[in-house]
Amino acid sequence: MPDVSLPDPHWADLPLGFALLVLALWLTWTQRDRAAVIGFTGYGLLVAIAWVRLGSMDVALTEAALGGGLMGLLLLTAAARLGEETDQPAPGLPARLSIALLCLGVTLVLAAVVLGLPSPAPNLVAPVASHQAVTELGNPVAAVLIAFRAVDTMLESVVLALAVIVLWSFGADRAWGARPRALHLGPPSPALVFLGRLLPPAGLIVGVHLFWTGADHPGGPFQGGAVLAAMAALLWLARLGEPPRVSDGLTRLGIVVGPLLFLLIGLAGAVIADAFLDYPEALTKPLILLIEAAKTLSVAVALALLVAGPPELPGPMPPRQSGRAAKGVTP
Amino acid sequence: MNEAQLYGVCGAGLVGIGLYGAILGRSTLRRLLAFNLVGSGVFLIFGAIARRGGLAGGAQSDPVPQALVITGLVVAFAATALAVALLIRLATVAHEAASAAATPGSTDDPSTPATASQGRGERGPGHVGAGHS
Amino acid sequence: MSLADAFTAVFVSLGAFFFFAGWVGLVRFPDALSRLHALSKADNLGLGLVVIGLLPQASWPFGTLKLIALWLVAVLVGGASAQLLAGAIHAQAAETSTGGEPGRGTEAAPGANGNDKATS
Numbered sequence: 001m002p003d004v005s006l007p008d009p010h011w012a013d014l015p016l017g018f019a020l021l022v023l024a025l026w027l028t029w030t031q032r033d034r035a036a037v038i039g040f041t042g043y044g045l046l047v048a049i050a051w052v053r054l055g056s057m058d059v060a061l062t063e064a065a066l067g068g069g070l071m072g073l074l075l076l077t078a079a080a081r082l083g084e085e086t087d088q089p090a091p092g093l094p095a096r097l098s099i100a101l102l103c104l105g106v107t108l109v110l111a112a113v114v115l116g117l118p119s120p121a122p123n124l125v126a127p128v129a130s131h132q133a134v135t136e137l138g139n140p141v142a143a144v145l146i147a148f149r150a151v152d153t154m155l156e157s158v159v160l161a162l163a164v165i166v167l168w169s170f171g172a173d174r175a176w177g178a179r180p181r182a183l184h185l186g187p188p189s190p191a192l193v194f195l196g197r198l199l200p201p202a203g204l205i206v207g208v209h210l211f212w213t214g215a216d217h218p219g220g221p222f223q224g225g226a227v228l229a230a231m232a233a234l235l236w237l238a239r240l241g242e243p244p245r246v247s248d249g250l251t252r253l254g255i256v257v258g259p260l261l262f263l264l265i266g267l268a269g270a271v272i273a274d275a276f277l278d279y280p281e282a283l284t285k286p287l288i289l290l291i292e293a294a295k296t297l298s299v300a301v302a303l304a305l306l307v308a309g310p311p312e313l314p315g316p317m318p319p320r321q322s323g324r325a326a327k328g329v330t331p
Numbered sequence: 332m333n334e335a336q337l338y339g340v341c342g343a344g345l346v347g348i349g350l351y352g353a354i355l356g357r358s359t360l361r362r363l364l365a366f367n368l369v370g371s372g373v374f375l376i377f378g379a380i381a382r383r384g385g386l387a388g389g390a391q392s393d394p395v396p397q398a399l400v401i402t403g404l405v406v407a408f409a410a411t412a413l414a415v416a417l418l419i420r421l422a423t424v425a426h427e428a429a430s431a432a433a434t435p436g437s438t439d440d441p442s443t444p445a446t447a448s449q450g451r452g453e454r455g456p457g458h459v460g461a462g463h464s
Numbered sequence: 465m466s467l468a469d470a471f472t473a474v475f476v477s478l479g480a481f482f483f484f485a486g487w488v489g490l491v492r493f494p495d496a497l498s499r500l501h502a503l504s505k506a507d508n509l510g511l512g513l514v515v516i517g518l519l520p521q522a523s524w525p526f527g528t529l530k531l532i533a534l535w536l537v538a539v540l541v542g543g544a545s546a547q548l549l550a551g552a553i554h555a556q557a558a559e560t561s562t563g564g565e566p567g568r569g570t571e572a573a574p575g576a577n578g579n580d581k582a583t584s
Contacts, residue, residue, distance in 0.1 A: 013334045017341040024345050024368050028352035033360050040364050047371055050341075053334055054378045055391030062401050066408050067371070074408075078360060078415040082422055085358035099354050107347030114339030114376060117383060124395045125388025140394035141401070149398060156402040163409035170416045172423075182419070191547035198540060202533075222401055299405070306412035310420070 013053055020046055034079045041072030057218035058141040061210070065226035066303075073233055074307050080185055136285040138216030145220065146288050150277045154266065157259040157295055160302040164255055168246050171310035177247040182309025183236045196238025203231035211296040221258075221292050225299030232304040243308040251301065258298025262291050335386070339379030345372030363414050370407045374400050468520035475517025482510030496553050504546040508539050 023043050027036050044067035051060035090096065128140050128148065137143045145153045171178075188196075207227035214220030235241045244251040265287055266277040273280045279287050345368050352365025381396035486506025493499045515535040522528045 013337050017337050020341055021344050021348070024348045027368065028348055028356070028361070028365055031357075033358055036361060036364055040367070043368075043371075047375070050338055050375065051378060054338055054375075054382045055385060056378055056381065056397045056400070059374075059378065059397050059400050059404070062404050066404050071367070071408060071411060074412055074415055075360070075364070078419060081419055082358075082360060085360065088357065090355065096355060100351060103347040103351040103354075106350060107343045110343035110346055110376065111340045114343060114379060115336060117380065121380070121383035121387040123384030123388040123393045125385055125390045125393055128394050129390075140390070141397045144394045144398040145401065149395070152399070152402055156406060159406055160409055163413060167413055167416050170413075170420050182416075189548055189551050191544045191551070195541065195544040199537075202537060220401075222405055303405075303408070306409060310416050 016046065016050060016053065020050065033082070033084055034076070037072070037075040037079045040075060041068055044068035044071060058139070058220065058223070061218055061223040062226065065223055065230065069230050070226060070233070070303060070307060073230070073237070077182055077185060077307075077309075081182070134281070134284065135288060137288070139214060139218065139220070141218075142214050142220050146292060147279070147284075150262075150266065153295075154259060154262045154277070157262060157298060160299065160306075161255050161259055164302050164305050167306060167310055169310075171246075171312060175311045175313045177245060178311040178313055179245050180243045180305065180308035180310060181312040181314070183233065183243070183307065184239075185237075188238045192238045193240065196234050196240045200231040200235055203227055203234075207231065207296075207300070211292065214292070215289075221295040221299055225296045226303055228296070228300035229303035229307065232300070233307045236304075236308060243305070246311045251305070254301040255298060255305070258291075258295040261294040265291060335379040335382040338382075339376050342372040342375030342379065345369070345375065348372075359418050363411065363418070366414075367407065367411060370403075374403060471520055472517045475513050479510045479513030479515075479517060482506045482513060486510065497550060500546055500549055500553075504542055507542055511535055511538050 020043070023039060023046065027039050027043065030036050030039070045064060048060045048064035048068060051057075051063055125140075128144060131148070132140055132143045135143045135147045137146070207224045209224075210219040210227060211221055211224030212219075214224065232241075236243050265279070269278040269280070270276045349365045349368030349370075349372060353362050353369060356362035356365050377396050377400055378392075381393040381400075382391075384393035384396070385391050483506060486503050489502025489506065490499050493502055512535055515531050518531055519528055522531050
């Protein structure tokens with residue numbers, strides 16, 4: 001999107017940056033965990049606007065979908081299940097003061113580094129632009145993700161698959177093979193069921209559109225996958241469907257198909273093209289499309305399962321640690 | 332001050348606030364939140380650097396740092412999901428241990444291995460409730 | 465300044481006015497439910513006016529359709545989440561009226577909109 005020029009009201013950045021800092025302070029010092037979690041969701045959306053102001057639409061979309069949406073859901077369910085934890089005894093004033101000074105020092109050093117960056121700024125805009133034509137992708141970020149730094153992206157999709165495996169292993173031994181139940185928070189309210197019926201069809205289109213348009217415009221497998229995962233999580237939260245059992249073969253295939261396909265095509269590149277993760281020239285665009293489609297699916301499945309939590313046996317609600325109110329999504 | 336510097340300094344502030352919260356947060360969940368604040372601050376600084384590079388190279392933002400931040404965001408989410416699962420599991424195990432210790436004789440129940448091992452480590456329900464986090 | 469630009473300026477300003485009214489309601493209203501009411505009304509109307517104002521600037525047909533779809537989704541999600549929040553506030557009010565700690569239920573609303581000023 002090189003022809004997109006941002007409007008230029010620089011004075012709008014000052015309140016936004018200020019709001020981010022104030023919100024972060026409020027998140028740290030406010031009393032109730034659940035209020036802090038809701039505030040954090042709003043914080044994620046504000047950060048997404050900051051990314052727009054920094055000219056990174058791709059990151060803004062990812063931040064809004066992941067940092068604002070899915071992360072909010074994940075932390076809200078966690079807050080609902082954990083209840084309000086009792087405050088831990090704070091250390092004495094000298095210790096707190098010295099920690100605050102240390103943090104202030106870190107901030108000051110970082111700020112000094114940011115303000116003292118070399119000028120002209122070193123960058124890789126020109127190398128990316130000059131090689132971008134080979135990939136037939138119009139979006140330079142997509143070209144970097146899938147071609148120029150493909151090994152990072154591949155390892156990252158492996159990390160997602162590993163994260164799901166580790167998450168599942170957090171379940172109790174006797175619950176192995178059961179369904180994840182982190183999103184089971186009592187009977188859903190009618191409004192949630194209504195939303196769960198109406199939103200997913202639209203969300204499905206948006207998710208696939210984000211993946212498809214990612215070749216030439218902001219978007220891509222991560223953004224599309226995150227939207228799809230949010231729709232699945234909404235269905236599970238509204239109890240219109242159940243997360244699959246962890247022993248389900250199709251689910252497991254869905255988690256690994258993205259990294260596996262990426263790895264196989266990468267290995268084939270060592271034989272039919274010049275190097276590992278190199279694509280033969282005639283097939284570059286179709287191969288990239290194939291990898292991205294599989295990656296979108298895997299990202300969606302993995303993110304949705306990460307929100308759904310480890311396998312649990314059906315049973316009473318897990319503990320709440322104190323008598324204070326701890327309601328999640330209840331009528 | 333241009334917007335790259337402004338958001339860079341903002342990111343530096345977020346790292347400091349998050350660091351304080353991660354050390355001295357009220358509860359484990361709040362420390363996790365604060366840790367995510369640190370991450371978001373680091374990403375913002377990276378974004379500010381990408382913006383500077385992009386403007387110097389004739390684009391809105393340098394695509395290479397953008398791509399790295401996108402992968403970083405996804406990994407940060409995965410790490411947070413794991414941490415949340417650990418917190419809930421910890422609370423469940425502590426709760427089971429507390430209720431097992433409250434009813435005498437049930438700590439040796441072989442059908443609940445997690446409860447039994449936790450029961451050996453902790454003594455009494457009051458201690459379990461306060462000492463897990 | 466063309467006619468389309470003037471149209472945009474008028475409608476976006478109107479929308480901004482409604483957002484401002486919603487913000488005033490958020491800050492000034494005494495309890496969570498009335499804040500929620502002010503916000504959801506002002507958000508739907510304000511966003512609708514902003515979208516109408518931006519229609520002449522968007523590319524026909526897909527840009528226009530996307531903008532309209534955006535407003536529809538926002539209305540749907542905004543309405544449903546306002547319902548959910550109100551339900552949670554009611555449940556909490558019922559709980560606190562039996563268990564003490566009055567007034568705590570009002571804390572959730574300001575955070576829900578990422579607006580920290582309301583807590584001051």
